[in-house]
Amino acid sequence: MSEHSVIRVESLSKTYDSGFQALKNVDLQIRRGEIFALLGPNGAGKTTLISVICGLVNASTGQVLVAGHDNVREYRRARSLIGLVPQELTSEAFSTVWDTVSFSRGLFGKPRDPAHIERVLRSLSLWDKRRNRLITLSGGMKRRVLIAKALAHEPEILFLDEPTAGVDVELRRDMWEVVRGLRERGVTIILTTHYIEEAEEMADRIGVIRAGELVLVEEKRELMRQLGRKELTLQLREPLERLPEALDGRRLTLSEDGQALIYTYETRRNGDDQTGIAELLADLDAAGIRFKDLHTRQSSLEEIFVSLVREEA
Numbered sequence: 001m002s003e004h005s006v007i008r009v010e011s012l013s014k015t016y017d018s019g020f021q022a023l024k025n026v027d028l029q030i031r032r033g034e035i036f037a038l039l040g041p042n043g044a045g046k047t048t049l050i051s052v053i054c055g056l057v058n059a060s061t062g063q064v065l066v067a068g069h070d071n072v073r074e075y076r077r078a079r080s081l082i083g084l085v086p087q088e089l090t091s092e093a094f095s096t097v098w099d100t101v102s103f104s105r106g107l108f109g110k111p112r113d114p115a116h117i118e119r120v121l122r123s124l125s126l127w128d129k130r131r132n133r134l135i136t137l138s139g140g141m142k143r144r145v146l147i148a149k150a151l152a153h154e155p156e157i158l159f160l161d162e163p164t165a166g167v168d169v170e171l172r173r174d175m176w177e178v179v180r181g182l183r184e185r186g187v188t189i190i191l192t193t194h195y196i197e198e199a200e201e202m203a204d205r206i207g208v209i210r211a212g213e214l215v216l217v218e219e220k221r222e223l224m225r226q227l228g229r230k231e232l233t234l235q236l237r238e239p240l241e242r243l244p245e246a247l248d249g250r251r252l253t254l255s256e257d258g259q260a261l262i263y264t265y266e267t268r269r270n271g272d273d274q275t276g277i278a279e280l281l282a283d284l285d286a287a288g289i290r291f292k293d294l295h296t297r298q299s300s301l302e303e304i305f306v307s308l309v310r311e312e313a
């Protein structure tokens, strides 16, 4: 499995000079060719993690391997494999799109390659704007320039730090298209986002970070499967001390106060009753358990996320 990992992050911690610990013992492997979304609230440590992986911020402990290269001891080699799209464009307001993007390539010591720059600009619909100064571009075009700059040196891995923060819905969808196109060309993509919708739409896998800890890394499909899970709550007439043996082996739990039974089941699309509810009710009846009310609810990725990031630390 590890030969598929293009990035390996091992036991990574970061304590800033202020004494603040922004990352706590993070382990993470990014698979070659995937889109990985790092989801977390403000201040969770997303930017810090990206900055450490890209070698812009030193780790306090732990290590990062980029395609097998230690990102500190072999910094230049590791860094040359990475493109980083920051949140905002800095300076260069009066340069042209073409010059800015070409210059970025030069920073990595790569020989000039106008054909590559042209491909990048065309793929991002920036070709017609190549002679424009950055200051004359719309917000959306500027975002595209950021991506073009990051791709100028032909990196295998692209980090996008909140690529769609503050952009309108239409542009967000455009950006998603661009990212998908890159993945099709074999680029591994790691993006950070606040938007659950974005992670749902784009990612192959999702990592959730909270207060510097990576609390979950999961296939999106698996998360979506959990999303299809429903919960039935039966308010009991008489509280129970424990679950009757007759009901063992079901996905049933008793609430702490003994007043309710909670049953989880998966919703099926084919409409058959595979929920097991009919059987459950019959068994409850046979066991002499009566209830006075019932309701069902379905969890969303939003809820899973909120419950994961809720402060417990």
Ligand SMILES: Nc1ncnc2c1ncn2[C@@H]1O[C@H](COP(=O)(O)OP(=O)(O)OP(=O)(O)O)[C@@H](O)[C@H]1O
Residues within 6 Å of the ligand: 016, 017, 018, 020, 021, 022, 040, 041, 042, 043, 044, 045, 046, 047, 048, 049
């Ligand atoms: N240079 C620094 N010195 C001290 N603390 C810092 C420094 N940079 C970041 N932090 C702190 O580390 C924590 C994580 O910050 P980081 O920018 O990584 O979070 P984030 O998840 O990217 O947040 P956002 O979604 O707001 O961008 C925050 O509490 C932040 O205040």
